[in-house]
Amino acid sequence: MQNHTTMSPREFLKKYHFDHRMVDGSFYPRTPLGVGPGDRVGVVLFNLGGPTGLDGVEPFLYNLFMDPAIIDIPLPAMLRDPLCRLIARKRAEGVREEYALIGGASPLNEHTRQQAVLLERRLADELAAATGATFHTYMAMRYAPPLSEDSVQQMHEDGITHVVLLPLCPQYSKTTTGASVVYWHALQQEGCMPDWPTSLIFEYATHPDLVCAFSGRISEGLSRFAEKERGNVHILFSAHGTPLYEKTRRHDPYQDLVFSTVRAIMDAWDGPNPHSTAFQSKVGPAKWLSPSTPDHLGTLADSGITRVLIVPVAFVSDHVETLFELDMEVRKEALEAGIVKYEVCEGLNDSPHFMDCLVDMVRRHVQSADGSAPRSPQ
Structure with a gap:
């Protein structure tokens, strides 16, 4: 793993090309990971993120507009970069007004943090004893901190041995989950993370x-x-x-x-x-x-x-x-x-039923070293 774990939007753009795996999620398998005593499972919560304050609106927009996975226009990095900076700067004033009306920052970050805390607690209660592994959750936002690179660094420091990728988008799309997965894969290809055994939760639209x-x-x-x-x-x-x-x-x-x-x-x-x-x-x-x-x-x-x-x-x-x-x-x-x-309607946020859904999806993507799946508590 390289010490330098950051990839700028320009660097990613230069490496990017459309890959059909962005549509079907097949960068990573969906099969359960075999885990046992001593293993440390990192559950990565993918989301797009949002500005944590009004000063973060313009950088957030720039990162969003620069992502070819959602805005696929045939411009090289040397042209797209200044164009996206210009658009972000022009759009930022109006978008800041929108965020000011809802409290001055995106609540998505705090909701995701709460989901991560609740999920980690539930996994410790319901899966750790059944598998012998420990479970740790990480937020990986695509366009605002904490970014995927931040999660990778913390996971490396925590000694993670296995990874479950959990998108906070129930319905898979190339433009949401796909954008996070292709970037995660690019970081891996650049040697910015260990070659962790990984399982992707593709979708849970009808759970x-x-x-x-x-x-x-x-x-x-x-x-x-x-x-x-x-x-x-x-x-x-x-x-x-x-x-x-x-x-x-x-x-x-x-x-x-x-x-x-x-x-x-x-x-x-x-x-x-x-x-x-x-x-x-x-x-x-x-x-x-x-x-x-x-x-x-x-x-x-x-x-x-x-x-x-x-x-x-x-x-x-x-x-x-x-x-x-x-x-x-x-x-x-x-x-x-x-x-x-x-x-x-209020968003699902920390709905107990939604947390039940996330726990069950992680449960389906891990199994004990002997091949048995952890059972739901009765």
Whole structure:
């Protein structure tokens, strides 16, 4: 392992080329790791990250715009770097205003930290005795600290022997989990980390505990409506959009996985509520997954629907795209379109059912040295 463990956005861009493994996650196997006494398992929580203060907004945007895994434009590093710096600087003022309205920083970092703490505690209680191994959790954000490099350094110091990669995106996409995985793999290829035995949790879009977690948030959201109205509230599942070509040309499974999550939730839901799915956060002129959340709200209003509950179905933590975009910006558009009562579900955050889901996914990716899988506590 090299002492120098940092890769700048320019360095990564120079090494990057599209690899179909970004679409199917096959950089790493999904098979369980055999672990036993003395082994130290590092569970890496992948997420995109967010600025920890208003001064961090511009660097966050620069890192985001520089990532070819999500913005794949045919520009060499020497041209893309100054362009992205310019765009980040111009966009930062408006984006800082958005973060100022939700507390001056992204809450995603604190939510992820809490998830990591709770998960490590649960793994110690439920898997350590069954396997003889110890379990340690690490946050690996893609565009703001703590970065993957920070996690790698700490894992090396902690003597980690095996790694489980756990994306905090239930539905796999090249532009989210794929972006984190390809960068992690690039660090490994550069010798910035040991060659740890690794297992990737690809997706958990229909996991029963994830479904329960979303159902709980929907029940909480509906409680904000008058009791006589609740059965008629339209449940609108809103997922982050992606460029349409990611699905049509590269066969990104994301949209299908989002739909599978929605089906699983509504199959388990015992209420009469109508529902639909839309996609938010479109930027740029390219075609994205449709319908867009604001446009679809207008269509719902035109059809006479006046009460809507928004479920952020592809996010597991509240952040600027739920607290500002959905709860402030889109709310204003919805009310102007004719929606009378508009509510947004809280993110899963530290939901006990969501933590059950994460524990079970890690459990599925480790096994005792004798080949037996750890059992769930009864």
